[in-house]
């Protein structure tokens with residue numbers, strides 16, 4: 001089948017590739033419709049590795065996908081041919097210790113699309129476990145369906161934050177993940193969000209989507225803003241989505257006593273971490289890695305209209321232009337958020 005293949009660092013090709021997949025009794029075969037371009041795809045394209053994961057052989061990119069069912073295995077009850085769906089890209093071992101404890105995202109044996117050596121989904125069809133395939137509500141488009149993957153990260157962060165109704169949250173970083181975390185936190189009960197970034201266009205977009213106050217950190221000080229809003233008490237929750245060392249080092253400045261910090265962004269360098277600042281507020285610190293058990297909830301929120309991801313889909317490319325789409329993504333304009341690739345009908 002035709003696929004977008006990362007041959008090696010910096011070299012993509014659109015070509016035929018043979019992928020061995022057979023339809024098991026609990027699997028579905030899906031015709032891919034839309035695939036989002038993720039920062040990790042671009043990172044593999046440019047650097048050939050992310051941490052311990054190294055591209056050693058040609059690999060199909062893409063993990064944010066939606067499509068339509070072509071065929072369902074005989075034991076699949078909740079899906080049938082023609083259903084519009086999106087898919088969780090990580091498939092754990094159902095019998096692993098992590099999976100049995102409910103943390104299947106942490107299963108060391110998880111097979112995740114476009115994480116070497118596993119092929120991604122920028123191709124005509126995939127075979128996928130039905131248990132990790134979710135029907136789209138009627139009012140959710142294929143494009144929005146392919147946005148559920150990044151939203152799932154925000155949903156998992158909001159879940160880990162144990163939001164109480166009315167909480168004030170700060171979100172550091174207004175890229176795709178920061179923006180969807182802000183929406184998930186509002187849907188989860190936060191009364192308002194303060195969001196920061198250095199790029200004004202990102203702040204302009206997200207601040208129009210709810211009670212979200214933008215702070216451009218090149219011009220303003222977010223700690224002052226939070227102090228003023230809370231009479232010096234601090235925010236109930238801080239979601240660190242920037243991965244910036246500077247932001248991580250000062251994260252506790254923003255927090256109220258007994259507040260919660262959720263570390264979402266992945267810093268490139270080992271950041272300084274102010275232990276005493278955390279201790280004097282008895283800060284609770286949570287971390288997340290991908291997500292678990294949130295796809296169905298994300299889709300319910302999108303179906304009910306509580307979360308609208310359409311404003312984030314800023315650029316759409318045809319599959320035939322996939323290579324140009326990746327060149328675009330490497331130097332993505334500030335006004336763009338998510339680029340997606342649509343497969344031919």
Ligand SMILES: [Zn+2]
Nearest residue numbers: 038064149150
């Ligand atoms: Zn992604």
